[in-house]
Amino acid sequence: MYVVEPMSWKKERLSIDEEEQDIFEAANSNLENANTEQNTEELPNEPLAYLQGLNSGNLMQFSQQSVLRDMMLQDIKTQINALPKLENHNKGDYCLSLILEEPPRSHWMFSVPLNKLYIRMNKTFNIDVKFKIKMPFQPLNLRAFICFVKDVSEPVLRCQNHLSTDPIKDDMSKRSSLLRCANPNSTYFGTDQGKSIIERYSVLVPLNMSHSSHQGGGYVRQTLAFNFVCQNSCFGRKETCLVFCLENVNADILGQQVLYVKICSCPKRDRNEDERKLGSNKRKEASCASDDEEVDEERGKKTRRRTLQRDVKEENESNDSCDTQAFPSDWNVSRTEDGNYRLVMKCSKKDMLVESIEGMIEKTAAAMLRSPQNVKLRQHANHLLNLKKCALKLS
Structure with missing residues (x-):
């Protein structure tokens, strides 16, 4: 019987009669010597050298994969600790989108041209989160936080007046968060000094993968309910926006949507005023563009007038130099x-x-x-x- 050991073959003897022992050992010794001489070049003694000689290209691929993995982990870590970017994207191909359906006589209003929500403090608004199911399935969360438009590095904090009257005492992250979510299993994160996405005050809501959309196509649609516990006037009337991040369990951002928001006491008045300003700015831009077009048109008229005069002159000269041909008789x-x-x-x-x-x-x-x-x-x-x-x- 033979037992395989790394890089060599050895023989294990069974019980044999003493009379046949010398003959058996001599025959096997000659066979073992022949096999050793034949395999000396094929099986080197060093296992690493054997593997390198066997397929060095795969070992190089393993090294590259290791470096690539470290780079990806570093990129994920950088992404989590980075400042928020106010842009819409779907890097994970989940087709994340937000749907706002304004009910009649509500406490909030939505401006389509401004992509802006106007709402009163402590009033709840519903927003539908829609995304596409991808294989393989993985648990997904939606992180929501409020951010200043012109200074994303500055954290948005509650004012002391509203903070002192807040009835929540046990959960400090929820107490200090300006944004609240009424959905169950919502978790609050953040600190007063937090600037990055993972460190600032935010609400993390687990998404239910079984809430299929009525439109089909492998989409999921879930309704979330939010409210604000401070106003824009509490922090100097600075422009704010609400950022929604679709994340997996590792906090990797798979998609992002930005919704501008103004928390005020009169949403209808502020929305109409902002839309009038937008229309006025568009008219000014159109007026400036019209003035430029009129100047260009006047220049074009002068150029065309000179060209026409030159063509008429050349045509008259041409008619004077040759006889005018009459029309054909059948015309x-x-x-x-x-x-x-x-x-x-x-x-x-x-x-x-x-x-x-x-x-x-x-x-x-x-x-x-x-x-x-x-x-x-x-x-x-x-x-x-x-x-x-x-x-x-x-x-």
């Missing part, structure tokens, strides 16, 4: 009683006739673009199209 150009113009011509080839009609159609179409309400141009275009059909039917 007829005249003006009708109703003030229109009539052209009768004869073409020697069908292709020339069709090309002439197509040229008139092209000119008419260009005129229709400049005057889309002109009924006569539209009728003329229809007549030309019918004329082209008749011309194509000619043999």
Whole structure:
């Protein structure tokens, strides 16, 4: 019987008669020597050298994978400890989106052109979180926190007036958080000095993967309820926004959506005022652009006027230098009683006739673009199209 050991073969003897022992040992000794000489070059004594010689490319791949893994871990750690970026993205391909449906006579309003929520303090608003299911399944959470628009590094803290009257005493993170969530199993994080995403005051809500969307397509839609316990006036009326981060259990950010928010005492008034300012700014920009266009148009008119005068002059000179040719006898150009113009011509080839009609159609179409309400141009275009059909039917 033979037992395999690393890089060598050894023999284990069973009980043999003493008379046959010498002959058996001599035969096996010769066979063992022959095998050793044959495998000396194939099996080196050092296992690492053997593996390197066997497939050094795989060992290099293992090393690269190790370095890549360390880089990915460092990137995740940097991402968690980084300042928030006010941008929408779906890096994890979960197609994260937010849906706000404003109910009638509510305590909050939403401005579509500004992407901004206007709400009173201590009033709850519902927002639907929609995302796509991906394989393999993994638990997902939604982290929500409030952030200053112009200074993302400064943490948003509650004012002392509202903080002193807060009834919550046992959970300091929830007590100090300006944002509250009514969904069960919500967890609060953060400190007063926290600046990064993981350190600032935030609410983490576990998402239920079984709440499928009515639209289908592998999407999940879950309703979350939030409210604010301070106003923008508590911290100098600075512009704020609400950041939603889709995360896995390792706090990797898979998607992000930003919603601008203003916590005020009169949402309708503030929304209308901000939208009026937005419309006024757009009109100013349009007015400036119109002034520039008028200047360019005036320059263009002068250029076209000079070009036309030059062309007319050249045409007159050309007509004076050569005899004016009369129209062919089978052509007829005249003006009708109703003030229109009539052209009768004869073409020697069908292709020339069709090309002439197509040229008139092209000119008419260009005129229709400049005057889309002109009924006569539209009728003329229809007549030309019918004329082209008749011309194509000619043999």
